[in-house]
Amino acid sequence: MASDECEPDAFDAIVMAETRFHGEGYQEGYVEGKHAGVVEGRQYGMQQGANIGLEIGSYLGFAMTWQRLLLKGSNEKHSKKIKVLELLIEMIQTFPCDDPTYEKLQEDLEKIRGRFKQVCSLLHIPSNFRLGAEGSALTF
Numbered sequence: 001m002a003s004d005e006c007e008p009d010a011f012d013a014i015v016m017a018e019t020r021f022h023g024e025g026y027q028e029g030y031v032e033g034k035h036a037g038v039v040e041g042r043q044y045g046m047q048q049g050a051n052i053g054l055e056i057g058s059y060l061g062f063a064m065t066w067q068r069l070l071l072k073g074s075n076e077k078h079s080k081k082i083k084v085l086e087l088l089i090e091m092i093q094t095f096p097c098d099d100p101t102y103e104k105l106q107e108d109l110e111k112i113r114g115r116f117k118q119v120c121s122l123l124h125i126p127s128n129f130r131l132g133a134e135g136s137a138l139t140f
Contacts, residue, residue: 045100052109053097059116060092066123081122088115 067085070078091112096102120127 049100056092056095056097056109056112059112060089062116063088063092063119066119081119084115084119084122088112088119091115 063085067082067089070082070085091108095108095112096105099105102108117127
């Protein structure tokens, strides 16, 4: 009778071992996956932040250069162009570059892009702006 009692216990141990190993494997995989996701997310976020910073910085440099050029030969016909350039510069300077949780980040970025296109139109410059591995470039 002792052997009858041993058989169900051995069978239960095998079944429970499989369940236990499955649970342990799941937990280990979950922890590793969560860690890998955080690392990958951080890298992606830094890359996207750098791209936005590059784009915004290019717009700012462009706007400040044109503002100075137009102020040198300042006359009435340049006043609207200067005003729009000042608005673009102000939008960029108030853009929350250091707050990735800012709720209107994409919306404000689109407004800046729109203002940049408006400036290019007023200056009769094509707004062919591209970002790539080689950096940013404005083509004229």
